[in-house]
Amino acid sequence: MINNSFEKDILNGLNSQPKRLFSKYFYDEKGSSIFQEIMQMDSYYLPKCETEILRDRSHEIIALLPNSTYDVVELGAGDGTKTTLFLEALLNSGKTINYLPLDISPDILEYNKQVIGNKFPELTILPIAGDYFETLDKIKPRKNPKIVLFMGSNIGNFEGAKAIEFLKFVRKFLSEGDFFLLGADLKKHPQTILRAYDDPDGITKRFNLNLLHRINKELKGNFNPENFDHFASYDPLSGTTKSCLISKANQTVQVAGQSITFENNEPIHMEISQKYGLRDLIELREKAGFSSDFHFQDSKAYFSLSLFKY
Ligand code: AVI
DSSP states (O other), rough: OOHHHHHHHHHHHHHHHSSEOGGGGSSSSSHHHHHHHHHOTTTTTTTHHHHHHHHHHHHHHTTTTTSEEEEEEEOOTTTTTHHHHHHHHHHHTTTEEEEEEEOHHHHHHHHHHHHHHHHOTTSSOOEESOOHHHHHHHHHOOSOOEEEEEEETGGGSSSSHHHHHHHHHHHOOOOTTOOOEEEEEBBOOOOHHHHHHHHHHHHHHHHHHHHHHHHHHHTOOOOOOEEEEEEEEEEEETEEEEEEESSSSSEEEEETTTTEEEEEOOEEEEEEEEOBOOHHHHHHHHHHHHHHEEEEEEETOEEEEEEEOO
């Protein structure tokens, strides 16, 4: 099915200067499966570090939660595999919890419910499918205190002030006594970060090129993905990783009935993945209006799970 906002965003992006496409469109069926390959790469340290924190430090996070009952709300929950570690620690600590996974995809939520439900048969699971606005609106009237999870460094894909806007937006659906748990990738040696986004096997390149395939399929495009290279860069001053596709020739491509011309070596900006220092995370928390913060890192201090109090 052709999605109009997809078409509009793609055409606007390709007619902008510099050209740009948006990483939120990476995740069609093929893109989601390539992302699973990325998650398995040795150089893509993020999921391993986050899992280590959830495995080894969940009890410290839970010690900061004063209530005995919580709604655990997970934004962009996906299949929920990592979350089992946190849910298990909550249940072991004697808390009564309900799990509310929110995701745009009803299929992934169905799978999530099966996986988590099999592991914790006693847990109440209330999946809610839809975009953030619809789903958060549904959890707002619930009486239990909430802990909202936003993990996987997904915050890093928001550009500039959009990360703060997003946290402010989520906070509007929370109230006194609630918490927000943010998974954020930390600033570290630039080479380590670059290797995560520029792997020698070309998996990240395929991940980016897949969006051109998607445009071909869904918007009657005729990109030849072989005419584009992938280039990732990391700026240690700003903490921003940028991914671009680079045109390997002067070429004209048709998309949804429009002709888009590329000069040789012209970039398409595809994605940013922001890295944070501790000070940056504190600033983010303050600007979003949360009252205090606590940070839990893995043994290499590559990644942070940061708990913000309403
Ligand atoms: C989903 N997101 C947090 C990933 C990231 O690290 O920015 C997407 C990704 N892009 C390239 N590799 C992984």
